[in-house]
Amino acid sequence: MPEASNKVFSVDKLQVSFEQHALFPPVSFSIASGELLVVMGPSGCGKSSLLAAIAGTLAPQLSLAGSVRLDGQSVNGMPIEQRGIGLQYQQDLLFPHLNVAGNLLFALSRADKKLRLQQVKDALVSADLEGFENRDVATLSGGQRARVSLLRTLLAKPKLLLLDEPFSRLDEELRVDFRRFVFSSIKQMGVPALLVTHDRQDCPNDVYFDLAQAKKTSLKP
Amino acid sequence: MLYRKLLLIFVGGLLFALPVLLGLLATWLPAIGYLPGLKGSEFSITALQAVFAHPSTYSSLSLSVSSALIATSAAFVLSQWLCMSLYKSALWSLLKHSIAPLLAVPHLAFAIGFAFLIAPSGWLMRWLSPALTGFDIPPDWLIVNDSYAISLSVGLILKETPFFILMTLSALSHFDHRKTLQVAASLRYSHTQAWLKLIFPQLYPHLRLPLFAVLSYSLSVVDVAIVLGPNAPATFAVLINQWFNHSDINYRFLGAAGASVMLLLVIALIAFIYAAEKLIKAQSQSWLVVGPKVFHKEAIMGMLLAKAWLCLVLLMSFLSVLALLVWSFSRQWRFPDALPSRWSVKYWEKSWQQLLEPLQNTASIGFVSAALALLICIAILQWQAVYKIPVQRSWWLGLLYLPILVPQISFLFGIQMLLVRFHLEGSLASVIWVHLIFVLPYAYLTLSQVYLQFDERYLQQATILCQSKWRAFFYVKLPMLFKPLAFSFAVAFAVSVAQYLPSLYVGAGRINTVTLESVALASGADARVSAVFALWQFILPLLVYIAAIIIPQICFKNRREL
Numbered sequence: 001m002p003e004a005s006n007k008v009f010s011v012d013k014l015q016v017s018f019e020q021h022a023l024f025p026p027v028s029f030s031i032a033s034g035e036l037l038v039v040m041g042p043s044g045c046g047k048s049s050l051l052a053a054i055a056g057t058l059a060p061q062l063s064l065a066g067s068v069r070l071d072g073q074s075v076n077g078m079p080i081e082q083r084g085i086g087l088q089y090q091q092d093l094l095f096p097h098l099n100v101a102g103n104l105l106f107a108l109s110r111a112d113k114k115l116r117l118q119q120v121k122d123a124l125v126s127a128d129l130e131g132f133e134n135r136d137v138a139t140l141s142g143g144q145r146a147r148v149s150l151l152r153t154l155l156a157k158p159k160l161l162l163l164d165e166p167f168s169r170l171d172e173e174l175r176v177d178f179r180r181f182v183f184s185s186i187k188q189m190g191v192p193a194l195l196v197t198h199d200r201q202d203c204p205n206d207v208y209f210d211l212a213q214a215k216k217t218s219l220k221p
Numbered sequence: 222m223l224y225r226k227l228l229l230i231f232v233g234g235l236l237f238a239l240p241v242l243l244g245l246l247a248t249w250l251p252a253i254g255y256l257p258g259l260k261g262s263e264f265s266i267t268a269l270q271a272v273f274a275h276p277s278t279y280s281s282l283s284l285s286v287s288s289a290l291i292a293t294s295a296a297f298v299l300s301q302w303l304c305m306s307l308y309k310s311a312l313w314s315l316l317k318h319s320i321a322p323l324l325a326v327p328h329l330a331f332a333i334g335f336a337f338l339i340a341p342s343g344w345l346m347r348w349l350s351p352a353l354t355g356f357d358i359p360p361d362w363l364i365v366n367d368s369y370a371i372s373l374s375v376g377l378i379l380k381e382t383p384f385f386i387l388m389t390l391s392a393l394s395h396f397d398h399r400k401t402l403q404v405a406a407s408l409r410y411s412h413t414q415a416w417l418k419l420i421f422p423q424l425y426p427h428l429r430l431p432l433f434a435v436l437s438y439s440l441s442v443v444d445v446a447i448v449l450g451p452n453a454p455a456t457f458a459v460l461i462n463q464w465f466n467h468s469d470i471n472y473r474f475l476g477a478a479g480a481s482v483m484l485l486l487v488i489a490l491i492a493f494i495y496a497a498e499k500l501i502k503a504q505s506q507s508w509l510v511v512g513p514k515v516f517h518k519e520a521i522m523g524m525l526l527a528k529a530w531l532c533l534v535l536l537m538s539f540l541s542v543l544a545l546l547v548w549s550f551s552r553q554w555r556f557p558d559a560l561p562s563r564w565s566v567k568y569w570e571k572s573w574q575q576l577l578e579p580l581q582n583t584a585s586i587g588f589v590s591a592a593l594a595l596l597i598c599i600a601i602l603q604w605q606a607v608y609k610i611p612v613q614r615s616w617w618l619g620l621l622y623l624p625i626l627v628p629q630i631s632f633l634f635g636i637q638m639l640l641v642r643f644h645l646e647g648s649l650a651s652v653i654w655v656h657l658i659f660v661l662p663y664a665y666l667t668l669s670q671v672y673l674q675f676d677e678r679y680l681q682q683a684t685i686l687c688q689s690k691w692r693a694f695f696y697v698k699l700p701m702l703f704k705p706l707a708f709s710f711a712v713a714f715a716v717s718v719a720q721y722l723p724s725l726y727v728g729a730g731r732i733n734t735v736t737l738e739s740v741a742l743a744s745g746a747d748a749r750v751s752a753v754f755a756l757w758q759f760i761l762p763l764l765v766y767i768a769a770i771i772i773p774q775i776c777f778k779n780r781r782e783l
Contacts, residue, residue: 055403055407056406057403057406079406080403080406080407081406081407081409081410081411082409083407084409085407086407087403087404087407089400089404091397091400093397093400093401093404095401095419095423096396096423097422097423098509098510101510102506102509102510105510105512106408106418106509106510106512107408108512109409109512109513110511110512110513110514111512116512153407156407156408156409158407
């Protein structure tokens with residue numbers, strides 16, 4: 001049973017348009033904590049724009065209609081810094097001038113130094129990367145980089161996690177492992193998550209949200 | 222692989238480093254007393270001692286160091302601040318597009334125009350008088366050639382800021398800055414914090430060499446310092462130049478010693494900045510990851526201030542060039558009037574006779590050195606492309622930058638002495654060769670990124686289709702790269718036109734160029750004639766730039782991708 005009230009994320013009649021031309025029909029859905037909603041659609045149907053509209057990173061030429069509510073508040077018009085939404089892209093975007101610990105510490109708010117280092121250590125252990133604190137990010141493998149990147153996003157304790165085709169840069173076997181890691185992290189942290197992809201195997205259960213038709217669909221025929 | 226790398230080092234060393242090293246050596250020897258041509262056959266340190274015993278040396282040195290450090294650091298900080306504050310704002314595209322025209326103005330032409338702008342009888346004063354200043358005659362102030370080198374510093378700042386901005390824009394293209402800033406924002410960092418903690422540390426490695434190059438230039442520039450800098454005492458580079466051109470030939474030893482001291486000075490200051498970088502990096506490690514400051518509204522004032530500064534820089538540069546135009550067409554211009562009362566093309570006509578030979582020389586030297594540089598660069602780059610030799614290695618870049626980093630005055634005397642030994646000085650060919658030394662790095666730097674990003678599979682397909690590597694190269698690869706090649710040529714030409722010391726020393730008084738004439742005129746002649754010459758120094762590369770843009774467009778009228 002999904003938890004009720006404040007941890008829910010909902011979107012009501014959201015639509016992104018470019019010069020009067022809508023990219024997709026108005027969409028409405030809601031996500032509970034620990035729940036993952038997968039959005040799929042053909043290339044160019046506006047999946048990334050949907051994420052951008054929710055994250056607050058929409059290009060200035062695009063316009064937004066409808067409402068986005070997170071944690072009981074409307075986030076329309078709020079700057080990115082205040083939304084508390086985590087962004088996970090295809091590229092890991094690990095900062096090359098900081099080591100692994102530095103990248104992870106970057107996501108933590110100001111607090112006692114020992115406490116922060118302990119949080120980093122615990123996070124690395126949970127991802128099977130114990131002892132990686134002082135490693136140069138350039139020396140990590142693709143799968144390790146992806147895991148550090150997700151750890152960084154989650155350490156910031158986002159109220160909502162947005163994933164833009166996070167697996168497409170990894171090869172097949174890494175994809176399976178990383179997928180498992182992402183899904184279990186979402187469940188464990190109890191954060192609502194929205195994942196955009198074109199790969200059917202990225203759906204943890206058999207339901208996904210079809211963007212072109214603006215409704216939940218089943219994978220089963 | 223190793224053998225090819227070594228071959229690259231060898232070729233690079235030969236082309237870029239060898240002339241510099243030879244010149245340095247041939248300058249160090251006279252500095253310690255050895256110059257057979259002038260009866261110096263014993264090693265001694267008298268010349269070096271004499272440099273420090275000379276009455277002007279210490280004041281010249283302090284003027285050079287202060288103006289160079291102030292100009293370089295101010296230009297650097299200003300450029301970084303402008304890029305940070307105006308990122309993706311309304312003026313961002315203005316920033317990006319105004320850089321190219323600003324950089325196209327040669328340093329000397331800009332300096333002369335800037336002098337016209339700020340002088341006591343200059344354009345700014347004429348605009349403001351008598352209404353705001355109450356002056357009826359030009360005040361007796363020393364603005365241009367002031368004794369604290371302030372005009373020199375400001376002029377250098379105005380010219381170097383666009384250069385740093387260009388280098389920053391190019392450095393930004395090496396990583397996904399947009400997404401980095403978005404991720405940082407989602408982690409609750411303000412734009413400024415994100416820029417300082419994430420963007421700038423990734424930019425700086427690409428800005429290091431340009432920073433050193435600008436520092437070296439500011440310390441050792443002669444022509445701009447003659448026009449804008451203090452006169453007595455002058456900056457150290459100008460002082461050395463005076464020694465090299467002194468009527469008493471024994472002053473050459475002093476010059477060589479001074480040039481060597483200049484080299485040491487440049488090395489010391491570059492080392493200082495490098496050490497400062499390491500120190501700051503070490504000290505800032507914990508600050509980088511301490512976490513975001515509690516979010517507060519970004520200061521609007523900061524953005525407004527940045528917009529104002531950008532407009533100021535653009536305005537001053539634009540007005541300096543405009544000042545040259547106005548002066549060159551003026552016939553009568555009494556003091557407090559804002560514009561000339563009578564205009565004419567008289568001075569353009571009058572100067573034509575005097576200009577003919579320098580123009581011919583400048584143009585031919587420019588064309589030949591640019592063409593040669595381009596040929597050499599294409600050869601090196603094609604070889605690199607075929608054998609997939611990486612280019613961003615720091616030692617290779619350092620080698621390329623050597624002619625730009627080593628101050629010209631520290632090795633040109635040596636080159637001159639070597640050429641004199643073999644009776645090669647004073648000929649057009651030797652001047653072209655010396656210009657080539659300085660043109661090559663710029664040609665390479667502007668061409669390399671585009672050339673090496675060329676998909677070699679086009680060439681492979683073409684080779685298969687026409688069964689000849691050369692035909693594939695000439696009929697497919699070169700036309701596809703025509704635009705960047707043309708642009709590189711234009712840059713190389715502009716660099717050659719701007720050369721002062723090389724033409725002065727190697728020309729031995731027999732080869733006159735527009736730049737040489739401009740400097741000579743700037744220190745005394747009629748301002749209007751001076752303006753005409755300075756404008757010609759600008760017009761020549763401008764015409765080539767325009768041709769470099771138009772010719773590809775005509776040739777490839779119906780080809781959108783080219």
